[in-house]
Amino acid sequence: MKGWSLQSFETMAIKTYIVKVASRCNLNCSYCYMYNMGDTTYLQQPKFMDMGIVRAFAERLKEYYKDREQNSIYIAFHGGEPLMASPEFYQEAVKIIRDTLNGVEVYFTMQTNGTLLTEEWAKLLNELDIQVGISIDGPEAFHDKFRVYHNGKPSFTEVVEAFKIRNKHGVGGLITVVNPEIDVVELYNLFAELLPKKLNLLLPDSNYMNTDFYLNKTEGETRYGDWLVDLYELWKNDDPETRPEITFFSNIIRNLLGNEVADERFGSMKCEVACLETNGALEVVDPLRSCGHGFTRNRLNIKKNNIEDLEKEALYQVYSDGHQLLNNKCQNCPVKELCGGGYLVHRYSKERGFDNPSIYCYDMIRIITHIQNDFVKSLGNHLREGLGVSPITYEEVTDYLKNSPDTSPEPETEASKILQQFATRKKEVIC
Secondary structure, eight states: OTTOOSTTOOOOOOOEEEEEOBSOOSBOOTTOTTTSSSOOGGGGSOSBOOHHHHHHHHHHHHHHTTTSOOOEEEEEEESSOGGGSOHHHHHHHHHHHHHHTTTSEEEEEEEEOSTTOOHHHHHHHHHTTEEEEEEOOSSHHHHHHHOBBTTSOBOHHHHHHHHHHHHHTOOOEEEEEOOTTSOHHHHHHHHHHHOOSEEEEEOOOOOSSOOTTOOOOSTTOOHHHHHHHHHHHHHHTSOTTTSOEEHHHHHHHHHHTTOOOOOTTSSSSOOOEEEEOTTOBEESOGGGGGGSTTTTOOSOBTTTOOHHHHHTSHHHHHHHTTTTSOOHHHHTOTTHHHHTTSOGGGGOBTTTBTOSOOTTHHHHHHHHHHHHHHHHHHTOHHHHHHHTOOOOOHHHHHHHHHHOGGGSSOSOOHHHHHHHHHHHOOOOOOO
16 A cells, blocks of 8 residues: 555546435434434435436536446436435436437436335336335334334335335345344345345444444454354355345355455445435535535535546545555455455544444454355365365454554554544535
8 A cells, every 4th residue: 555645546437326316305214324323414405306417417427438438337316215206307317318328328226215116106117227226124123113204103014015016017126234133034034025136235334433223342243244144144055046146245256256346345446436416416425424414525516517526536535445545454454355444434433534444344354254265165175275275264364363463553554644634634514
């Protein structure tokens, strides 16, 4: 990391855009980074994105990719709750973007809580070729503990109905927030009932400031990691022809095989994702809101700024290069190539900025070493010897981290200086 600086930063083209078509939600999920982790800047934003923002966005995309070799991009409609916008909005927005970006394949997705999904919505989204992911946080008792309406009414029944509707019109994806209190067999049975094609697991957006939903209380405790291992074993032993793809596991396996994928949670590739707010603000990904009020705010707006301007923002640069820009402990960790320091959001503290290991450090080591061990052992002794590979255990990694002087936080490096600037910087809340 010697010589790393913001000035020498080199970026790849942004390929994924989170488009926040609604800045309000009909649910009030207790762990939500958007509304319940201290950032209230959404209150100064329009409730819905207007078509002027969409047109400006399409034109900026056209300019951005004019001289770049980019054949495809991904646009994820998000919120708040994106189905609070009108059907007409999506009909017009998709047409504008596709017509403007003639020659670039645009893949549209939507992440919804599912409570507003109807037969009519499902038919329209299919017609527009918008792939739909629905959020559910486990069996009813666990889901309804966190994902409720503003009046406290639970949402599980409506969400299950949404899956039934979605499955009639084509199998979609599922997102669930990891909760070690859920029995993995009960959860996996729910997945089998809902029939998702893809399943994405999210660790709660906790960091060293926001620990309300973080269950590990001492360093080295691995409740999340142990739970992920148990789920992995269920998934691994399920019928490979019918089981869903769990991207948390499949992306670790892809990285083990040397087929790297861009993933915010782990790996060594850059993260090239931008976020467009309802007012046209062009920002870094919004889970970073959990780091503080106005943390993601800047002075960029799609109506007056180019997409390249976001690439010059210090926070975006650190987010994008987060898997290489590591604190000293992570930099010397035996599994850093697979872990990449974890998700940048999980590394934040007021004292040191992002110059920390992930709050899920030991959980990540637990699941990564388990999958690596499982894969290496499957090769057999003869092939392992021929390839010169060997398993590495959780205990070997953690003992090294505890006992090696190479993993101490000192001396301060250029990387740590860059990461720590976000602890003390004065943030302007610009709406």
